[in-house]
Amino acid sequence: MGFHFSIEHTNLVAFLTTPAAEPPRASRNQLYGLVAALAYPNAESFLVSRDPQWLDRVRLLGEEALRKIDQVREYAIVDPDQVEESLRKLRAEFGQYDLYALVVPPVANYDNYSRWRATGTARLVGDYLARTTEAALILFPEYDSAPDLAALDPLPACAALADRLGDGPGVVFWTPRGTAVFVPERHVEDLVPQLLMALRSGRPSDLDRLLESASERKQRRVLQLSDLHFGTNEAARNLPMLEAELFDVVREVDRVVITGDLFNNPEPQSAAAFRAFRLGLERICRGHPIVIPGNHDQRVLGNSLVSVGQTFEQISQIPWAPVVVDDDLGTVFLCLNSSITGNFARGRVTTEQLVATGAELRSALAKTPHVRDYLRVVLVHHHPFGFETRPSTFVQRLLSVVGLSDETFLLLGDAREFLDWCARWEVSIVLHGHKHVARYFSEVIHPEGARQHPVTAVGCGTSLGAEGLPLSYNIIHWDDQQRRWMARFFESVSGGPFVPKLITTTRTIETPAAGVGG
Secondary structure: OEEEEEHHHHHHHHHHOOOOOOOOOEEHHHHHHHHHHHHOOOOOOOEEOOOHHHHHHHHHHHHHHHHHHOOOOOOOEEOHHHHHHHHHHHHHHHOOOOEEEEEEOOHHHHHHHHHHOOOHHHHHHHHHHHHHOOOEEEEEEEOOOOOOOEEEOOOHHHHHHHHOOOOOOEEEEEOOOOOEEEEEHHHHHHHHHHHHHHHHHOOHHHHHHHHHHHOOOOOEEEEEEOOOOEOOHHHHHHHHHHHHHHHHHHHHOOEEEEEOOOEOOOOHHHHHHHHHHHHHHHHHOOOOOEEEOOHHHOOHHHOOOOOOOOOOOOHHHOOOOOEEEEOOOOEEEEEOOOOOOOOOOOEEOOHHHHHHHHHHHHHHHHHOHHHHHOEEEEEOOOOOOOOOOOOOOHHHHHHHHHOOOOHHHOOEEOHHHHHHHHHHOOOOEEEEOOOOOOEEEEEEEOOOOOOOEEEEEEEOOOOOOHHHOOEEEEEEEEEOOOOEEEEEEEEEOOOOOOEEEEEEEOOOOOOOOOOOOO
């Protein structure tokens, strides 16, 4: 059996084919597009089957699902219950297989995907596996160009594809129980006969064991924490939950960064609690955590009008450097203090700080020229893009529901100067906190007299659940060979397990050009 689908529908396809999965949220357009393709296959045969009755059933169920989706208003985010009800009967058809295989082409072949499908891994999996057994469904995502992928509540199969989207050729295999791994092309030929033996044995657990043993890890990972607010009741209550999660997660990341508001007030007890937490991280992570300050670390209650002036006594005891070069990660971190000035809870990166940090970066590039090719990441506490900015991209529309009305008191001051500086130095990612909610926003910045450059801001929520909000952390995946990166957002609500809430990938990042900017 074979199934062709648009790559933007990957998470919904994963839901169709994973009976054990909880339903994800999705945009109405995504849901409608997938179901319409099932109800009305295109000329290239969206579905391939030796059983014409199966195709007829799928078409009829697709038409029935479309009638339900027609009642959802356009551009809406469809909640999980509606997604489950719309796809319930289709899941019965697509969830009956013991194994699923999604073919991932090499990056160079995205534009010639139709031609590549007839060779290599695609032919091996598509012809041999599908011809040999009816217990597997072969999936072929359709690409118009080098793909981007974004999904709310990403399922394991979708996450496995996004994690290795630039690593093709290969295959993402998964089972109905949720085991999902990317297998490189060089291992597929040896793995397929073993999978066939497991399918014939009637022992489903053998499939999961084979897939887990075949997985590989290639990309680098950065764990982002933020807004811990040590000294609050929420921090004390939620710390065991976060530490238990990090004990497992930190072993799989290459660096930990913390984007401010380490404690709730600049007082010795709260600062000591954070230092104990940081030292615990150092014992289990590969490199020292990179820490920047937030407004609460330097102002009583984070508000410059509550106290007389500011205090840097506690934050001064936490080591941090403006420029951190990580050769293993292939990344340069530029660390800024946006809370030196600003009224209320606002902040600002001063011109003096931008000049000083730029000078340190230029010095690093001059001493070690290979650093010019590294990914450049800014760490700053305040968000440079307002949360009330009109959403324009798919990911922005998905997250527009978090916009609040207090931006006047929270936004980074002189944000345009800061973003122009980022673009001039070809910074690709800005990691921030402050707002206590996850955020993703991207914009092409064109400074006067310089080349335009895309700058993406990734915001982390509150990692210890300040103000009763969900516990949050982000993981940024970076592949320096394919020059692609991906962000994954995780949340724990009311003491529940941490679950992925959003996943998004970028297009290939160009290598910075030599010169003043790099």
